[in-house]
Amino acid sequence: MVQLETLRDKNPGPEPQKKNTIKAIAQLVRPRQWVKNSFVFIGLLFTQNLSQHLIIKVIIAAVAFCLVSSAVYVMNDFVDRRYDRNHPIKCKRPLASNRVTLPVAGLICALFLLGGFLLGLHVSKIAVGILVLYVAQNIAYTKGLKRVVLIDVFIIALGFMMRILMGTWGVGIPPSEWLLLCGFMVALFMGFGKRCSELNELNADAGLHRPVLERYSSGFLNQLLGITAGGVIFTYSLYTLDSATVALHHTSDLIYTVPFVIYGIFRYLYLIHEGEAGDPSKLVTKDGHLIAVVILWVLCVLWILKLHDLVLGVF
DSSP states (O other): OOHHHHHHHHHHOOOOOOOSSHHHHHHHHHHGGGGGGGGGHHHHHSSSOOOOOOOHHHHHHHHHHHHHHHHHHHHHHHHHHHTTTTTGGGGSSSTTTSOOHHHHHHHHHHHHHHHHHHHHHHHHHHHHHHHHHHHHHHHHHHHHHHGTTHHHHHHHHHHHHHHHHHHHHGGGGOOHHHHHHHHHHHHHHHHHOOOOHHHHHGGGHHHOOOGGGGGHHHHHHHHHHHHHHHHHHHHHHHHHHHHHHHHHTTSGGGGGGHHHHHHHHHHHHHHHTTTOOOOHHHHHHHHHHHHHHHHHHHHHHHHHHHHHHHHHHOO
């Protein structure tokens, strides 16, 4: 009897999971997804009226979007927690695994929304309007639009467009129509790529996690990927050659940045067909080729635009 009690003391069984830890809360707000908000800086990269005040304004706008987007992720995880429990990876999310309690999640969501809106108000009323529209769009997506084939990806792409508008219209930078169209095509391309990866990863269980996947097929998604990939290359190329772009930047050399865009698109397609693609935000921070091509593209754009402006200023 004594030996049995001693054995029980030494083997008390698995300890219950701790709730509301800093690690779990950090996973809940998904800071890794903030890389998507780099779209806010697109307008700053191509503007001619660069100033310290404008740079600070765009940074504040990006932080505001980070806070609001994290609040939206919390809302989505709350609604999707039952579906996430059927997913081999997403079942480990804080709300699906009960590592963060619902009251704490609600408090975090409210604080992040409040902080984001206050920062947005500091930028401009237009910025606040974009943030409100972003939240409303995501509520509509969560409530039912995510189950409508094609519309689900278009809603996601609209979210990326709002990021671009936040960093242009929201801070007073006139957005280029071709650049907006290119950004929309990039977002559609990544959205259909994500759906393709989910379908390949989950196979027969895809509908249990995301019901809309039952309406997609690999052949259909591959067609959409081909169309949107061509759309990205076409619209970006036209942007670099557009007479308004040449007149604004006083150079037609942006055409030399097109090969970086083409390689990035082809690399993403390769990863999808190799079964390695998934969440685009993870790929951009994990795949060495994509990291390198993004950095080279940014440096090339800065070299062409900013160095050219410096030369014109000197002479």
